[in-house]
Amino acid sequence: MNVLKRLVLILCLGVLFSSHANAWVQTQSPKGKSLHWRGNNIGFWINPEFPPGLGAGDVFYAIRASFSTWTIPTCTCIRFKDNGTTTSRVLGYDVNNPDANINIILFQQTSWGHDSRAVAITSNVFNEDTGEVVAFDMELNSVNFTFSIDGKPRNNVRTMDIRNVVTHEVGHVIGLDHSPIRQSTMYVSGQPGELDKRDLHSDDIEGLCALYPTNGCTEEGGGTTTPPTDKGCGCSQSTDGTGDMSSLVWLSLFILLFFGIRRLHP
Numbered sequence: 001m002n003v004l005k006r007l008v009l010i011l012c013l014g015v016l017f018s019s020h021a022n023a024w025v026q027t028q029s030p031k032g033k034s035l036h037w038r039g040n041n042i043g044f045w046i047n048p049e050f051p052p053g054l055g056a057g058d059v060f061y062a063i064r065a066s067f068s069t070w071t072i073p074t075c076t077c078i079r080f081k082d083n084g085t086t087t088s089r090v091l092g093y094d095v096n097n098p099d100a101n102i103n104i105i106l107f108q109q110t111s112w113g114h115d116s117r118a119v120a121i122t123s124n125v126f127n128e129d130t131g132e133v134v135a136f137d138m139e140l141n142s143v144n145f146t147f148s149i150d151g152k153p154r155n156n157v158r159t160m161d162i163r164n165v166v167t168h169e170v171g172h173v174i175g176l177d178h179s180p181i182r183q184s185t186m187y188v189s190g191q192p193g194e195l196d197k198r199d200l201h202s203d204d205i206e207g208l209c210a211l212y213p214t215n216g217c218t219e220e221g222g223g224t225t226t227p228p229t230d231k232g233c234g235c236s237q238s239t240d241g242t243g244d245m246s247s248l249v250w251l252s253l254f255i256l257l258f259f260g261i262r263r264l265h266p
């Protein structure tokens with residue numbers, strides 16, 4: 001009775017050269033609807049199969065802190081529900097069994113099915129007619145990147161700080177697109193070792209609170225075991241191709257992937 005429609009849009013460079021002067025951006029569905037969660041309490045599960053060399057407790061903390069960062073501004077009602085761990089690696093969304101869907105954060109360590117320059121990808125499932133998000137999954141690319149909890153090089157390999165990356169991805173989870181503000185968490189590019197995106201810029205906060213203002217809260221539909229989320233974005237950071245310590249300039253691209261649901265019987 002439902003048809004799952006997957007749409008893949010690559011929106012990176014268009015954002016990079018956007019003429020916007022100084023404004024956050026809300027992700028749009030292919031039909032021009034702004035992506036948003038119906039509720040304000042979005043659940044997530046962490047798959048604890050972490051890359052070697054990282055302390056599990058440190059990684060859990062980094063991921064959870066990345067979500068919590070978006071709840072700090074007093075102008076927003078957004079909340080996240082930490083549902084603990086899952087052994088599942090099943091991504092996507094089963095429209096025939098919606099209660100079985102969970103929002104997973106996991107590290108891909110053996111194969112990466114996306115652009116190799118993408119350090120992470122967040123996929124949102126949403127109703128393309130309304131923009132309402134019903135689910136998300138977040139994949140971190142441990143195939144092409146080395147992650148850390150401090151952004152410092154390890155064994156002469158530059159690392160991607162988990163909080164720096166995941167905080168940006170959480171912005172996509174809630175419906176934000178890339179911002180033209182270079183200092184913002186939602187800026188389109190980043191660098192190995194970068195920590196700046198751990199903390200929200202005023203531009204990020206303005207977007208957050210416009211989408212989920214304190215007086216716009218409703219617990220309904222957002223904070224259950226099957227959180228309604230509908231946004232998908234994948235972000236990547238890439239090198240100039242060398243990937244070694246002598247390469248000082250890294251070009252970062254963030255690739256947005258949208259997985260839309262078309263409901264025949266809305």
Ligand SMILES: [Zn+2]
Nearest residue numbers: 233234235254
């Ligand atoms: Zn991004």
